[in-house]
Amino acid sequence: xxxxxxxxxxxxxxxxxxxxxxxxxxxxxxxxxxxxxxxxxxxxxxxxxxxxxxxxxxxxxxxxxxxxxxxxxxxxxxxxxxxxxxxxxxxxxxxxxxxxxxxxxxxxxxxxxxxxxxxxxxxxxxxxxxxxxxxxxxxxxxxxxxxxxxxxxxxxxxxxxxxxxxxxxxxxxxxxxxxxxxxxxxxxxxxxxxxxxxxxxxxxxxxxxxxxxxxxxxxxxxxxxxxxxxxxxxxxxxxxxxxxxxxxxxxxxxxxxxxxxxxxxxxxxxxxxxxxxxxxxxxxxxxxxxxxxxxxxxxxxxxxxxxxxxxxxxxxxxxxxxxxxxxxxxxxxxxxxxxxxxxxxxxxxxxxxxxxxxxxxxxxxxxxxxxxxxxxxxxxxxxxxxxxxxxxxxxxxxxxxxxxxxxxxxxxxxxxxxxxxxxxxxxxxxxxxxxxxxxxxxxxxxxxxxxxxxxxxxxxxxxxxxxxxxxxxxxxxxxxxxxxxxxxxxxxxxxxxxxxxxxxxxxxxxxxxx
Amino acid sequence: xxxxxxxxxxxxxxxxxxxxxxxxxxxxxxxxxxxxxxxxxxxxxxxxxxxxxxxxxxxxxxxxxxxxxxxxxxxxxxxxxxxxxxxxxxxxxxxxxxxxxxxxxxxxxxxxxxxxxxxxxxxxxxxxxxxxxxxxxxxxxxxxxxxxxxxxxxxxxxxxxxxxxxxxxxxxxxxxxxxxxxxxxxxxxxxxxxxxxxxxxxxxxxxxxxxxxxxxxxxxxxxxxxxxxxxxxxxxxxxxxxxxxxxxxxxxxxxxxxxxxxxxxxxxxxxxxxxxxxxxxxxxxxxxxxxxxxxxxxxxxxxxxxxxxxxxxxxxxxxxxxxxxxxxxxxxxxxxxxxxxxxxxxxxxxxxxxxxxxxxxxxxxxxxxxxxxxxxxxxxxxxxxxx
Numbered sequence: 056x057x058x059x060x061x062x063x064x065x066x067x068x069x070x071x072x073x074x075x076x077x078x079x080x081x082x083x084x085x086x087x088x089x090x091x092x093x094x095x096x097x098x099x100x101x102x103x104x105x106x107x108x109x110x111x112x113x114x115x116x117x118x119x120x121x122x123x124x125x126x127x128x129x130x131x132x133x134x135x136x137x138x139x140x141x142x143x144x145x146x147x148x149x150x151x152x153x154x155x156x157x158x159x160x161x162x163x164x165x166x167x168x169x170x171x172x173x174x175x176x177x178x179x180x181x182x183x184x185x186x187x188x189x190x191x192x193x194x195x196x197x198x199x200x201x202x203x204x205x206x207x208x209x210x211x212x213x214x215x216x217x218x219x220x221x222x223x224x225x226x227x228x229x230x231x232x233x234x235x236x237x238x239x240x241x242x243x244x245x246x247x248x249x250x251x252x253x254x255x256x257x258x259x260x261x262x263x264x265x266x267x268x269x270x271x272x273x274x275x276x277x278x279x280x281x282x283x284x285x286x287x288x289x290x291x292x293x294x295x296x297x298x299x300x301x302x303x304x305x306x307x308x309x310x311x312x313x314x315x316x317x318x319x320x321x322x323x324x325x326x327x328x329x330x331x332x333x334x335x336x337x338x339x340x341x342x343x344x345x346x347x348x349x350x351x352x353x354x355x356x357x358x359x360x361x362x363x364x365x366x367x368x369x370x371x372x373x374x375x376x377x378x379x380x381x382x383x384x385x386x387x388x389x390x391x392x393x394x395x396x397x398x399x400x401x402x403x404x405x406x407x408x409x410x411x412x413x414x415x416x417x418x419x420x421x422x423x424x425x426x427x428x429x430x431x432x433x434x435x436x437x438x439x440x441x442x443x444x445x446x447x448x449x450x451x452x453x454x455x456x457x458x459x460x461x462x463x464x465x466x467x468x469x470x471x472x473x474x475x476x477x478x479x480x481x482x483x484x485x486x487x488x489x490x491x492x493x494x495x496x497x498x499x500x501x502x503x504x505x506x507x508x509x510x511x512x513x514x515x516x517x518x519x520x521x522x523x524x525x526x527x528x529x530x531x532x533x534x535x536x537x538x539x540x541x542x543x544x545x546x547x548x549x550x551x552x553x554x555x556x557x558x559x560x561x562x563x564x565x566x567x568x569x
Numbered sequence: 570x571x572x573x574x575x576x577x578x579x580x581x582x583x584x585x586x587x588x589x590x591x592x593x594x595x596x597x598x599x600x601x602x603x604x605x606x607x608x609x610x611x612x613x614x615x616x617x618x619x620x621x622x623x624x625x626x627x628x629x630x631x632x633x634x635x636x637x638x639x640x641x642x643x644x645x646x647x648x649x650x651x652x653x654x655x656x657x658x659x660x661x662x663x664x665x666x667x668x669x670x671x672x673x674x675x676x677x678x679x680x681x682x683x684x685x686x687x688x689x690x691x692x693x694x695x696x697x698x699x700x701x702x703x704x705x706x707x708x709x710x711x712x713x714x715x716x717x718x719x720x721x722x723x724x725x726x727x728x729x730x731x732x733x734x735x736x737x738x739x740x741x742x743x744x745x746x747x748x749x750x751x752x753x754x755x756x757x758x759x760x761x762x763x764x765x766x767x768x769x770x771x772x773x774x775x776x777x778x779x780x781x782x783x784x785x786x787x788x789x790x791x792x793x794x795x796x797x798x799x800x801x802x803x804x805x806x807x808x809x810x811x812x813x814x815x816x817x818x819x820x821x822x823x824x825x826x827x828x829x830x831x832x833x834x835x836x837x838x839x840x841x842x843x844x845x846x847x848x849x850x851x852x853x854x855x856x857x858x859x860x861x862x863x864x865x866x867x868x869x870x871x872x873x874x875x876x877x878x879x880x881x882x883x884x885x886x887x888x889x890x891x892x893x894x895x896x897x898x899x900x901x902x903x904x905x906x907x908x909x910x911x912x913x914x915x916x917x918x919x920x921x922x923x924x925x926x927x928x929x930x931x932x933x934x935x936x937x938x939x940x941x942x943x944x945x946x947x948x949x950x951x952x953x954x955x956x
Contacts, residue, residue: 107845146764367842368844370841370842390846391841391842391843391844392844392846394844395844401842403842404837408836408838408839409838409839409842410838410839410842411836411839412831412832412835412839412840412902413836414902414903415831415832415835415902416834417833419828419831422828423828423832423843424844425823425843426828426829427825430824430825432824433824433825433826434825434829435823435824435827436825437823438765438766438769438771441769441771442769477843484760528721545679
């Protein structure tokens, strides 16, 4: 029986500054099986796979990796690939302006003393493409083939490295149904040839279809491993494993004081900025009341960020259509200044790249969106600026020696408080928050929740986007669920459960307003 | 003392280059047996470097936004040529020709700004094209010949001096008087600032520090005017430079426009999502660069008394080097007008000093290259250490 086990990860613990990403995780993969790995966003799946593949080298984590019964201490990806462990990331790592053949053998060139044997390369590429069922000439540029075919090239690339354990991170996230089906069939074919796979996926129907075993990870811990054949595994059963945790006092108490509807988004459609035939937001209708915290739940790529940004001065998307009504009047927010002037603010998901000017100090970041409030005849009153920034430092408890500190030197929680200050200073009526607590430790999260509650009690409408379901449940009065650019459900905050939300989140094709 | 060293460390880049400039000046003062700071030489230093400093002011704005402008030398030459045609061939008055020339610079800036800001072609490519385009255009309009002489009134921009309305016999009294007037303005503005900051209950510098700082500044200022007064007084071009530095420092430090330029360079996406009109700001920064390049071209033409097809050759590289030596970041978001001026002076003093000690142009080039590399290397080393 022992020889049955191909890979065993024992008691893996990995800490990042301030966060325990993995806490004693165990994973056993048998030879020739498809092993599904499921969990919420941020549960630790990708971190675990990065430990396995050597992206996080030996020594940066604790615990043991046993592969074919031997302890492995990978220093980098090259070493794990040498043993036949190959990972295909969610974002494809192909070079767009190189050919299929060049991509497949990138870093693994068919060469003698540095000179590439192109005949060999093309021949081998043809064999590999046959294996994955891709009918394209080896010289075709990657940029000229679709995402589905690119995924197959990635797999061919893995095969070229004589893969024995193939790890796929959300391989079907960007694929249409035919391509997904094709890919799953390929995994089953590999299984017959003795190649094992670890499949990370949110799509539970796919997992039910192909997986032999399933491990659930939650909050960086292994919850359970199920045998798909022996155990009675239903989708509900998996969801329960993924989300089943108690809500304790992690959310500050609040007495909702909800007024009338003041923001309505009607028949909102948005197309992708580059691929203008692709609809990203599909006929969305939502409304927000004064003093209400409205959540938007959904998986990655469901279109939540795109919805918020398209409302915020059309900062995302093309061919935006639909109506935006505020206080009974239709408004048109064609650029960000109009959005700010109309009392709409948006706190970005990625504060380092989209929220802050990291090389600038706290006060300049806070005042950037509302310089007109502290300037006369276009001249900034720097003394007034200091006073305003100082008051935000006190009000939001930004922990810093001085408001002259560069925001790049602050912790995640304090950075987020600076971004919040910036938008509170713009005095919005509608504040859209995109993953406001991502990458922030528990204590700072509580403070940020309190700030959000305070803003709601002042009568502002809050649109709260989050991938963490407990947070959505703990904070929101009403929750919309999105999937594939559509609203697939609307749930009252009191009646919502994680299972309910998860069902709407994974619903494809979905009905409107469940 | 701890405060002082903290203050110094926080601003090491700015003070660092100022200290380096002073050291370089002292070095050449010794090496040249005191010729460097002779009144005649100081005056020459200003005249020789004025057109680069004007370019550096515009260039530092461009670099702060995260761009580069390689065309300024060619644009300066082109505008010089246009002005020669207006003033020499067409006998137009400088009072009309100069504004027209500056407008031509603005148009060129708008042309380049359009491609960079709205079509999103990298500034390196647009201005490389501009560098070739306007050099070619210069040769075409000049038909390969120099045009001279400019009217003497126009040449006064670069060769004239502030008239001594106080009629000094041995010294230029007006220059000395100006030094005193500026000292008084300096004292009053510092005291006024201090009063306002106290009103807001901010921490202020201990009065001892303030007195020491003011004393040092006033000493340097008056020593400078004293040296100039020993020759012909204040060159006209120094007044132009002084006004430009004051205006641009004010715009970059105190105005909404300045904030937007820094924010754009620091993080274009975040700035855009905070309501900064990133395209428009980029566009105007290039228009401004065009105007200053035109001004630089006029100053150069006035100094030479002629427009030549070769004018402005490699000016762009000197201006860019000045900005980087003065602490601007190649990644954008960081830099000051004063820093660019100091950087320009470092280059200028080294040119002048090395010429005085008789180093050949070959050695000068090489040493300037090393200084640029070391200055930026020092900058990056400091940044890595502090983070």
